[in-house]
Amino acid sequence: MRVRELGVLLRFAAQDLFRARQVAEPEVAVAQPVAHSAPGQASGRSLERAAGFSAAPLEEQRAAEEVKGFRIGGRARERLARRALREAEVVALERVPRVLHAARIVALHAIDRSQAFARRGSPIIRIPMKAKIRPIPKGRAVDPKALADVQQLLGDAPRRRDLLIEHLHRINDRFGHLPAAHLAALAQEMRLALAEVYEVATFYHHFEVVKEGKRPPPALTVRVCDSIACELAGARELLQLNLGPGVRVIPAPCVGRCEVAPCVHVGQNPVGNATADRVRAAVEQKQLDCPVAPYTGYDEYRRNGGYRLIAECLAGKHTREGLTKIMEDSALRGLGGAGFPAGRKWRLVAAEPEPRVMALNIDEGEPGTFKDRWYLEREPHRFLEGMLVAAWCAGVGEIWIYLRDEYAGCRQILEPSSKS
Numbered sequence: 001m002r003v004r005e006l007g008v009l010l011r012f013a014a015q016d017l018f019r020a021r022q023v024a025e026p027e028v029a030v031a032q033p034v035a036h037s038a039p040g041q042a043s044g045r046s047l048e049r050a051a052g053f054s055a056a057p058l059e060e061q062r063a064a065e066e067v068k069g070f071r072i073g074g075r076a077r078e079r080l081a082r083r084a085l086r087e088a089e090v091v092a093l094e095r096v097p098r099v100l101h102a103a104r105i106v107a108l109h110a111i112d113r114s115q116a117f118a119r120r121g122s123p124i125i126r127i128p129m130k131a132k133i134r135p136i137p138k139g140r141a142v143d144p145k146a147l148a149d150v151q152q153l154l155g156d157a158p159r160r161r162d163l164l165i166e167h168l169h170r171i172n173d174r175f176g177h178l179p180a181a182h183l184a185a186l187a188q189e190m191r192l193a194l195a196e197v198y199e200v201a202t203f204y205h206h207f208e209v210v211k212e213g214k215r216p217p218p219a220l221t222v223r224v225c226d227s228i229a230c231e232l233a234g235a236r237e238l239l240q241l242n243l244g245p246g247v248r249v250i251p252a253p254c255v256g257r258c259e260v261a262p263c264v265h266v267g268q269n270p271v272g273n274a275t276a277d278r279v280r281a282a283v284e285q286k287q288l289d290c291p292v293a294p295y296t297g298y299d300e301y302r303r304n305g306g307y308r309l310i311a312e313c314l315a316g317k318h319t320r321e322g323l324t325k326i327m328e329d330s331a332l333r334g335l336g337g338a339g340f341p342a343g344r345k346w347r348l349v350a351a352e353p354e355p356r357v358m359a360l361n362i363d364e365g366e367p368g369t370f371k372d373r374w375y376l377e378r379e380p381h382r383f384l385e386g387m388l389v390a391a392w393c394a395g396v397g398e399i400w401i402y403l404r405d406e407y408a409g410c411r412q413i414l415e416p417s418s419k420s
């Protein structure tokens with residue numbers, strides 16, 4: 001398609017999606033056969049038949065429909081529209097049989113020169129061109145109903161790629177599993193490759209991907225920890241529980257509550273010192289959420305001197321070197337297994353060029369390890385202040401907190417909507 005036509009199409013896509021399709025159809029139908037025709041070959045009409053192009057679904061239409069879903073305005077919408085339409089053209093060209101690609105090009109005025117080789121006789125489509133942009137990955141077929149579900153679940157939430165896990169949780173919480181159709185819809189909605197969505201969705205055992213045609217799991221999942229502390233405390237018997245239709249009982253690795261073994265998660269509700277009766281009662285009474293125990297709130301923490309240190313740091317009363325030295329002298333070590341000295345870690349990070357990012361890994365999976373949950377449930381602001389001081393010392397500009405799914409109570413405390 002000529003650049004001029006693409007520009008027209010783009011304008012229409014931004015203003016009138018129906019007209020965009022009307023413009024695209026004849027232009028593409030003409031441009032493709034001409035672009036792939038060879039000297040002495042038959043007319044554009046017969047080439048069109050050979051390519052089966054007229055029977056192919058019009059990619060521009062699909063792109064225009066995507067543009068409609070962008071829900072943004074102004075130049076950003078226009079930019080996305082331009083990219084989608086450019087991609088659509090590439091995909092449309094791919095429909096033309098390869099045998100026609102090698103033919104020499106005639107009527108050069110009729111093709112998109114961005115795809116033309118400088119050297120005559122070369123194929124129009126090149127591998128680098130295909131790899132350049134691909135907003136509609138091959139093989140992806142998005143179910144409109146699934147797409148509508150995903151859009152409704154995501155609402156106004158940003159579609160940033162770093163929110164992928166959050167968005168997967170929304171789908172998982174809604175359906176109790178991850179339908180494959182919704183993963184494809186999510187990939188499209190977030191402009192990600194389907195493989196990227198799949199590799200995250202299949203990594204965590206709390207996410208269960210269910211392919212089309214497969215039976216989804218029961219609505220409620222009861223997870224019985226069968227790691228060593230809980231097994232010693234009688235988890236095996238709990239695994240035999242029959243809690244009726246709509247409830248499945250499955251084993252799970254350490255859920256980070258070894259001090260109350262055996263522990264059973266009914267939905268997100270951790271039932272400590274679990275017995276068959278207690279688990280059954282939680283299921284029958286639909287106690288599926290993680291309760292939040294009383295903890296030291298913001299006001300109380302401030303009254304007792306909380307956040308004073310970070311305020312002094314920001315006010316210039318301490319130096320980074322001074323605090324890092326205190327940490328080094330304290331010989332405090334991480335408890336994640338490596339036992340790396342915390343002060344040295346701060347110093348090493350600070351020596352790296354910017355940008356520096358801090359990741360707090362609260363994914364205690366080893367039996368007997370539940371310290372992070374313990375203090376988060378009781379002293380969340382002490383945790384937050386320590387995090388801020390460490391970030392200040394190391395010159396960190398961005399902090400990520402990774403919290404395991406089983407710590408739903410901690411999440412409630414830490415989420416911005418939490419009032420204290």
Ligand code: FES
Pocket residue numbers: 225226227228229230231253254255256257258259261262263366367368
């Ligand atoms: S071993 Fe069961 S909660 Fe840790």
